[in-house]
Amino acid sequence: MARIICIGEAMKRYMSKTGKQSIGGAELNVAVALSSLGWKTTWLSVLPKNDEGMIAAISQTGVESVIIRNDGEVGKYTVIEDEQRVQYQRENSAFALMDPDEINVRTFMQGHEWVHITGITPFLGQGPRALWNRVMIFSELDDIKLSLDINHRSALCSRDELWDVIEPHLRKVHLLTMSKQDLHWIASKEGMLGSEEEICKQIARKWLINRVGCTFKETQTGRLKGWEKRWSIVATPSEVESSRENKILHRPIEHLGSGDAWVAGIIQNEKNADLIAVIQQSTFGDFFLSNNVDCQSAEFKIISRIVNTGIIPIIRSSSRELAEKEAERVVVNGAQCIEFSLDTPDCIQLLGSIKEKEILKGIGTVKKPIKEVLKSYKSGARFFLSPNNPEEFIRECKMFNSLAIPGVSSIEEAEVAVSQGAVCLKLFHSKNDWSIEEMVNIRRLMPEIVLIPVGGVMAEDVETMFEIGMDAVGIGDALQFMDDAELQTLFSK
Missing domain, CATH: 3.20.20.70 (Aldolase class I)
Structure with a gap:
């Protein structure tokens, strides 16, 4: 059974219209999805001393939690449904206020084949950035495969600021994943030309990355209003696989978390990564929770x-x-x-x-x-x-x-x-x-x-x-x- 440790912040999520509450966080979402896919998963994070509800909920997903406690708050975000935007409250979160010296991250990483992080963490505070840098260093020293999801958040930093932080580390990365917007920005920044498939391959070749993945969502109009088509690209320095000609048409009920489910599928080298994302979007909440992926994948393909x-x-x-x-x-x-x-x-x-x-x-x-x-x-x-x-x-x-x-x-x-x-x-x-x-x-x-x-x-x-x-x-x-x-x-x- 493959083992992965995912390191990052999780927050409580609120829906502005319905009042529904759930838990989400990019790195945690990946851990939950991989747990559903049969992996042994660990989530390393920092939470307030008095919060037990989040751990109780996460324990039901099969993910093992390693939690450091401090006097900070639980990060929160509210989905403003009418405006289709997310409002964050995380400046004083326990994760943002962490002391990285209290976290022996190298020890926690040992025994895992993979470690997963995102471009969100280094912009949550000085402590999170120091921890993120140590993960980069120790993954290389201890020969642990590193998965990095760019996951740009405009509320935290500009793309230029994000690139300045992650670009020097790209040769340490085994799997780099991104959105269409990330891909186009990198292509423009680095002067890369050609199809999106070719650009993914150029990125893999330039920084010697084993695999580069990009996920795409296309909003439909007319009689298919409310539906999306999802597809993706996975490239190595020499080869590329694309599902552009086999897009999955689906109606998303949930608009958050699907990219993380897709990343989990790509980490597993799963051919059905697009369908895993689609399944996640068919129910409320950030988590991908499925005990019959083959059946659900077949249903969505037929639909x-x-x-x-x-x-x-x-x-x-x-x-x-x-x-x-x-x-x-x-x-x-x-x-x-x-x-x-x-x-x-x-x-x-x-x-x-x-x-x-x-x-x-x-x-x-x-x-x-x-x-x-x-x-x-x-x-x-x-x-x-x-x-x-x-x-x-x-x-x-x-x-x-x-x-x-x-x-x-x-x-x-x-x-x-x-x-x-x-x-x-x-x-x-x-x-x-x-x-x-x-x-x-x-x-x-x-x-x-x-x-x-x-x-x-x-x-x-x-x-x-x-x-x-x-x-x-x-x-x-x-x-x-x-x-x-x-x-x-x-x-x-």
């Missing part, structure tokens, strides 16, 4: 593809031949995913006959999940819809790292499905059981859940559905009344 295309054509027919022709027609005209209803003859075999790798395939009208999910999964189905929410449906889909989309006809049924682990709901029947007002209401009540109206949806309804916040729509019978040009227009939306 990303469904929401990105927006339209699920539903193939249903009393004739296998007609169903096969209709499936071929929608694929040729631009469908990126397709659902075969189980009440179509030989539908599982039909699903298996679609060989285009870029098509996401699903099965609908699931009523006997234990039998039907396994059989369909073997033929390539990766998402499953049911007219209701049969017993074991959600659990069975999760067993195969697939997406369950249970049907619900009311908010009460939706709440039950979500309590069972559903992250995506089929609003069925959208014409008979869901009014526009009810759809707007469930969107407001469940901002984190993917909502897909199905049942009686016509092509002319699609724009309205997107305008009220629905994430995708399922269209079945209406397909047969549309010509090829109309299908192309539909799928282009």
